[in-house]
Amino acid sequence: MSSATDRLSTATGRIDQSLQPLADVYNRLFGDYFGEMNGLQFVLIFGTAAALLTAPFWGNFGLVRAMTVAAIWAIFAMSWDIQSGYTGYISFGHSVLSGAAGYTTAMLIHNVNPELSMMITIPVSILAALVVGLLVALPSLRLTGPYFSLITFVSVLIFYRLIPSFSQYTGGETGIQSVEVFTYDPFARYYYMIIPMFLIAIVLTLIARSNIGLILMSIRENEAAVNAAGINATKFKIFSFALSSIPMGIGGVLLVHFGGGVDPTTFIVVDRSIEMIAIAVLGGMSSILGPLGGAFFLVVLRDYVLTEIAGFPSPIRWTVFWGLVLVVLVFVRDGLFRKLWHGLDRFGGDRR
Amino acid sequence: MIGQLLSILVLGAMISAVYALIAIGFTMIFGVGGVLNLAHGALIMLGAFTYLAFTSTAGALSLPPIVGFLLAVVVTAAASYALYAGLVKYIEDNIVITFLATVVVALLLTELIIIQFGSAPSQLIPVVSGTIYLEAVGTRLRYVQLLAFGVSWVAIGALWYYVTKTDEGRSILATSMSTRGAELTGVNLQKVKSRTWLIAGAFAGIAGVFIGTLQSTSPEMWLSPLALAFIIVVIGGIGSIKGSVIAAYLIGYLETASVEILGPSFQGVLSLVVLVAILLMRPNGLFGRELVHE
Numbered sequence: 207m208s209s210a211t212d213r214l215s216t217a218t219g220r221i222d223q224s225l226q227p228l229a230d231v232y233n234r235l236f237g238d239y240f241g242e243m244n245g246l247q248f249v250l251i252f253g254t255a256a257a258l259l260t261a262p263f264w265g266n267f268g269l270v271r272a273m274t275v276a277a278i279w280a281i282f283a284m285s286w287d288i289q290s291g292y293t294g295y296i297s298f299g300h301s302v303l304s305g306a307a308g309y310t311t312a313m314l315i316h317n318v319n320p321e322l323s324m325m326i327t328i329p330v331s332i333l334a335a336l337v338v339g340l341l342v343a344l345p346s347l348r349l350t351g352p353y354f355s356l357i358t359f360v361s362v363l364i365f366y367r368l369i370p371s372f373s374q375y376t377g378g379e380t381g382i383q384s385v386e387v388f389t390y391d392p393f394a395r396y397y398y399m400i401i402p403m404f405l406i407a408i409v410l411t412l413i414a415r416s417n418i419g420l421i422l423m424s425i426r427e428n429e430a431a432v433n434a435a436g437i438n439a440t441k442f443k444i445f446s447f448a449l450s451s452i453p454m455g456i457g458g459v460l461l462v463h464f465g466g467g468v469d470p471t472t473f474i475v476v477d478r479s480i481e482m483i484a485i486a487v488l489g490g491m492s493s494i495l496g497p498l499g500g501a502f503f504l505v506v507l508r509d510y511v512l513t514e515i516a517g518f519p520s521p522i523r524w525t526v527f528w529g530l531v532l533v534v535l536v537f538v539r540d541g542l543f544r545k546l547w548h549g550l551d552r553f554g555g556d557r558r
Numbered sequence: 559m560i561g562q563l564l565s566i567l568v569l570g571a572m573i574s575a576v577y578a579l580i581a582i583g584f585t586m587i588f589g590v591g592g593v594l595n596l597a598h599g600a601l602i603m604l605g606a607f608t609y610l611a612f613t614s615t616a617g618a619l620s621l622p623p624i625v626g627f628l629l630a631v632v633v634t635a636a637a638s639y640a641l642y643a644g645l646v647k648y649i650e651d652n653i654v655i656t657f658l659a660t661v662v663v664a665l666l667l668t669e670l671i672i673i674q675f676g677s678a679p680s681q682l683i684p685v686v687s688g689t690i691y692l693e694a695v696g697t698r699l700r701y702v703q704l705l706a707f708g709v710s711w712v713a714i715g716a717l718w719y720y721v722t723k724t725d726e727g728r729s730i731l732a733t734s735m736s737t738r739g740a741e742l743t744g745v746n747l748q749k750v751k752s753r754t755w756l757i758a759g760a761f762a763g764i765a766g767v768f769i770g771t772l773q774s775t776s777p778e779m780w781l782s783p784l785a786l787a788f789i790i791v792v793i794g795g796i797g798s799i800k801g802s803v804i805a806a807y808l809i810g811y812l813e814t815a816s817v818e819i820l821g822p823s824f825q826g827v828l829s830l831v832v833l834v835a836i837l838l839m840r841p842n843g844l845f846g847r848e849l850v851h852e
Contacts, residue, residue, distance in 0.1 A: 296653075296654055296657065298657075345834070345837070345838055348838070348841060349837065349841050351653070352588075352594050352653070352796070353792070353796075353837070353841060355594070355657065356594075356788055356792055357792075357834070357837055359788065360785075360788065360789070360830060360833060360834065363785050363826070363830060364827070364830045364831075364834075367826045367827050367830065368827060371824060371827060476781060477665065480658070480661050480662070480665065483658060484658060484662065487654065487655070487658060491654070521669045521672040521673045521677075522669075522673065524665070524669045525666060525669040525670060525673065528662050528665045528666040528669065529666060531662050532659060532662045532663065532666065535649075535655055535658055535659050535662065536645070536648065536649060536655070536659060539649075539652065539655055
C-alpha cells in the first residue's frame, strides 16, 4: 500500500514540481491571507474555479441548471459552516434565515407593492435575514450542545407552522409565486448565482483564516479557555451568527429570484436545513471550500446525474441520494474534500 | 362552557397518553446513551405503516387488527434495535454525525415508504371500532382513544416496574444517572443500550399505531411526532421519564385546548411558544439535570 503511494507520488511529485512555480507566485501574493498550497492543490483550486466560471460554455442545459442551483446551496452550506462548523454550535435552523429573506422579498412584492424594485427588496430581505438570525441567536446561544440544536430546530418548526396560520400574507402551503425572476436566459442566470457565490467564498475564507476564525474554532475546542483568555465568547458566537445570516439572506434572495416564488417546501421545511448540513459535512466541516465542493458534488449528483443521466423517478432518486449521504457520513466523516486536499498534499512530492 | 372544558379534559387526556409514549422512548435513549435519536419519528411512522401493511383489506394479508398491532410493535422494536446495532453503535462518539445520520435514516425511510405505499395519506383500520357518547361531557369518544389511553398507561406502568424493581431495568436507570458509575458496578453498557433501543422502539410502535389511527398516516407523518418528542422532552427535562409524562400531558392539554378555543391552525404554535419560554427560564427543563460532560 505504502509503496504504491510512494511510487505514485514520485510520478505526481514530478507534476507537482513543474507546477510549483505557479503556486509559488500565488503563495507569495496571497499565501498569508488564504493559506499556502502546493502545485497540485493550486491546480485543483484554480482549475475548478476556471471550470465553474466557464461552465455555460462547455456544459449542457441540464448540467448548467444543476450547477446554478448548486451555487445557491454552496452559499447556504458555507454560511452554515462559518457559524456551526467553526464554533461547534450545530444549528438545525438555518433554513429559517434563507426563508426569512425569501419570504420578505415575496411578501414585499405580494402585499406591499408589486412594482417594488430589486434595489429595495434585496437589501431589505438581507436585513430581514440578519434580524431573524439575531432573534434566533440571542436566546439560543445561552444553551449549549444538544439544547442549542434543539431550539434552532424548533425555530424551523415555529416558522413552518406560522405560515398556514397567516396564509393571507404568506400564501399558505402554495406560497407566493409572483416574484420576478432575474432572467430566463440560463447562460446569464448562471452568472447571477455563481459570482455572488465566489465573492462570498472569498470573504468567508478570508474571515475564517483571520484571527476571528481562530477564535471561533477555539470556541469549539474549549469555550471556557476562550473566556479565560479574556475574550468574550458570547460576543463572537453572536458575531458568527450575524456573519452567517448575511450570506444566508443573499442565498435566500437568489433562490427566490431563481424560482420566481417562495413556498414552505422549497424554503423552510426541516429537510432543507438538513440538506445544508449534509452538504457541509460531506464536503468537510470547518473549511469554507469543503462545503462549496460538497454542494456542487451533491446537487449535480441529485439534479443531473441521478435525474437526467440515470433517469430515476423522484422517490428513488432521493433514496439513492440519502443513502449515499449516509454512507459518506459514516465512512468519510471528515468530508470528501478534506480527504482529497490532504491526499494532494501527500502526493505533492517533496515538501520538506 | 363547562361542557367544552370537560371535553378538553377528556380528549386531552386521551391524546396526552400517546404523546407520553412518544416522548419516553426518545428521552430514554438520550438519557442512557447521550444520543438524540432523530429517527424516532420515523420509527413511529414505521409502526403505523407496518400495521397498515398487515391489516389493510386491500393487501394480501388482512390479519385481525390486534395481531397487526402486536406485529407492528415487534417490527418497530426490531427496527429500532437494528438501527442501534447496525449504525448508531459505530458513530455515537461523534454527536454531529449521529444527529445527521439518524435524520438521514428518517428521510431515507420516508422515501422507501413513498416507493412502497405512495405519498397520499392512508387510512388505518382502528384496533377496536365503535364509539361511545359521553352524555355528561357532551362529547363523542372512540373506543380506540380509550384503548390508546389504557395501553399507554399499562406500558408506562410496566416500564416503571421494570426500571425500579428488576435488576436489568435498574441497570438502565443507573446508566442514565452516571455512565461511569454504572460501568464500575459491572453494568454491561452495550447490553443496556441495546435494551433501551428495543424498549424505545416498542413504545414507538405502540404510539405509531395510535397516532396513525387518531391523526394521520402518511410518509410525512414522522416530523410531527418527532417535533412533539422534542418539545415534550425539552420541557420535561432531557433524560427524565417522569418529566416526559408530565410534559406530555401539559402539551396534550395545551394542544387540545388551543384547537377547541382558537381553531385547528393554531394546534402546534402555542406549545412551541411555551417551549421557548421554558427553555429561556429553565434551560434544563422542569425535571432536567445539567448535561453531564465526560
